[in-house]
Amino acid sequence: MDYHAFLSQFPDTYIGRGRTDRREIALTFDDGPGLATSALLAILREYDVQATFFCLGEKARGVPDMVRAIARDGHEVGNHGFTHRDVRALDPETFWMTEVLPARSLLEDVAGTPVALFRPPFGEISPAQTARLAEEGVTLVGWSIDPRDWDEVEAKDHAGRVVRDVLEQVHPGAIVLLHDGDEGERARPAIVEIVRHVVPALWAMGFSFVTAGRLWEAR
Ligand SMILES: [Zn+2]
Structure with missing residues (x-):
C-alpha cells in the first residue's frame, strides 16, 4: 500500500501535511x-x-557537534533511524530496540533536546511497527512534496529544477522532503543553492516556515 494512504490510517501518530x-x-x-550541513545551517541562519x-544515528555519532549546531540554531532534530535500512523485515521490538x-538516545544526548519525531528511511514501515511507535508516543512525519532532490544531481540546472x-x-x-546527507562520499552538491532560491520565492508567495513539530501541534 502507498505509504501516505497507509499512514493516514493513524491520525494520532502520523502527519503527512499540516493544516x-x-x-x-x-x-x-x-x-x-x-x-553540506554546515553551509546549509549558514543560509538558514x-x-x-x-x-x-x-x-541518522550512524551519521550523528561521528559529528555530534553538528547535531548540537542544528539544535543551537533553533532547528528541530528528528530521528531517521540508526542505519538507513528498509526496516520492514524487522519485528516491531527489534525495530524499536535497534533502529x-x-x-533517539544518541540524538537527545548530543542535541540536549527531546526528539519526538521519527521519519522511516525510504518512508517504509509496517503496520505493526507503526503501532509500536504509537505505543511509545512517537510521532511519525511524512511529506507532501518530494521534489526528488537526490535525482539526477549532475543534470544541468538540477537546483533550478x-x-x-x-x-x-x-x-x-x-511538508517538503529535502536532503542534507552526503551523496556517497561527497557533500550533497545543490542543497544550499536550492534553499537559497526556494525560501525567498516561497516568501514572495506569502508562505512562512515552521518546524514539522509545529505543524503537528497545530493540526
Ligand atoms: Zn533517508
Whole structure:
C-alpha cells in the first residue's frame, strides 16, 4: 500500500501535511548530518528560517557537534533511524530496540533536546511497527512534496529544477522532503543553492516556515 494512504490510517501518530488554512510550511532535511550541513545551517541562519533535520544515528555519532549546531540554531532534530535500512523485515521490538531507540538516545544526548519525531528511511514501515511507535508516543512525519532532490544531481540546472518542482506543488501546510546527507562520499552538491532560491520565492508567495513539530501541534 502507498505509504501516505497507509499512514493516514493513524491520525494520532502520523502527519503527512499540516493544516490547509494557514500559509505555513515545513522544510525537512534527511540523512545527515553531512558535509553540506554546515553551509546549509549558514543560509538558514541568514534567512532566519527554522527547519526540521531528520538525522541518522550512524551519521550523528561521528559529528555530534553538528547535531548540537542544528539544535543551537533553533532547528528541530528528528530521528531517521540508526542505519538507513528498509526496516520492514524487522519485528516491531527489534525495530524499536535497534533502529529507533538507539538513534533517539544518541540524538537527545548530543542535541540536549527531546526528539519526538521519527521519519522511516525510504518512508517504509509496517503496520505493526507503526503501532509500536504509537505505543511509545512517537510521532511519525511524512511529506507532501518530494521534489526528488537526490535525482539526477549532475543534470544541468538540477537546483533550478528542484526549486521549480517545489514552487509548482506548494500548498498551505506542505511538508517538503529535502536532503542534507552526503551523496556517497561527497557533500550533497545543490542543497544550499536550492534553499537559497526556494525560501525567498516561497516568501514572495506569502508562505512562512515552521518546524514539522509545529505543524503537528497545530493540526
Ligand atoms: Zn533517508
